[in-house]
Amino acid sequence: MASSRRLRALITNDDGINSPGLSALAAGARDAGFEVVVAAPHVDASGVGGSVMSVRDGDRTLLHRRELPDLPDVTAYAVEGHPAYIVHSAGRGWLDPLPDVVLSGINVGANLGHAVLHSGTVGAALAASMHGWRALAVSLDTPWTPLERPHWESAVHFLPEVLDVLLAAPDGTVLSLNVPDRPVADIGELREARLSTFGAVQVHVDYRDGEHGEALHSFVTEISTPPEPGTDAALLAAGHPTLTELQGITERPGVLDSVRRSLNAG
Incomplete structure (x- = not known):
């Protein structure tokens, strides 16, 4: 990484190009010394995980130049595609020069537990690791209905x-940062956290058959059991920002050997 040039950061999210959190992250990266380029979905793409879908006209996916609030000198695009699609496109020839890191967020709402699988914010960061880039997903623990x-x-x-932690880590490292939605003075120290079983809330889905036909109705419920100590959900609830290293899909060798050993033992 030793170089006289500035490191380049691709800033994306899943809440869309108009999210104030996106502008805040881009400004923070710029103030940290990065050369910044922003590319985010043209509409809200929350919950798309690692999807690489885009709105296509033949082989085209449209880009729209945007100017972010208070960042007139930052190149920004609204992309008619999902966050992971944007990251993969950057690594497949779109961006030149390539980014050194991918920063995704600041997400509206925490991304906790194994439910991060569904997050488009985290999906973009994991997509970056497939290209060997370091990546950081940043989320703010806002209420389900965010404050003004x-x-x-x-x-x-x-x-x-x-x-600093990210840049000192090996290529392809993915970190997830969750921060309480409080003034800085009311936040505890940064803590490393393991993933909770699911997260702080769950989506419940009901089947209903009414006058408009069959439908699935979704609503959010809080998890009633206390979070396990040391997990991201527990530490965040206690007022600590949490940092967790995530890993993407990987193989686990030995499946046939373990089955054969089990059969032989029987």
């Missing part, structure tokens, strides 16, 4: 420290 003015500055406050 979330504390984006609190997430940005921890960005320099976490970026």
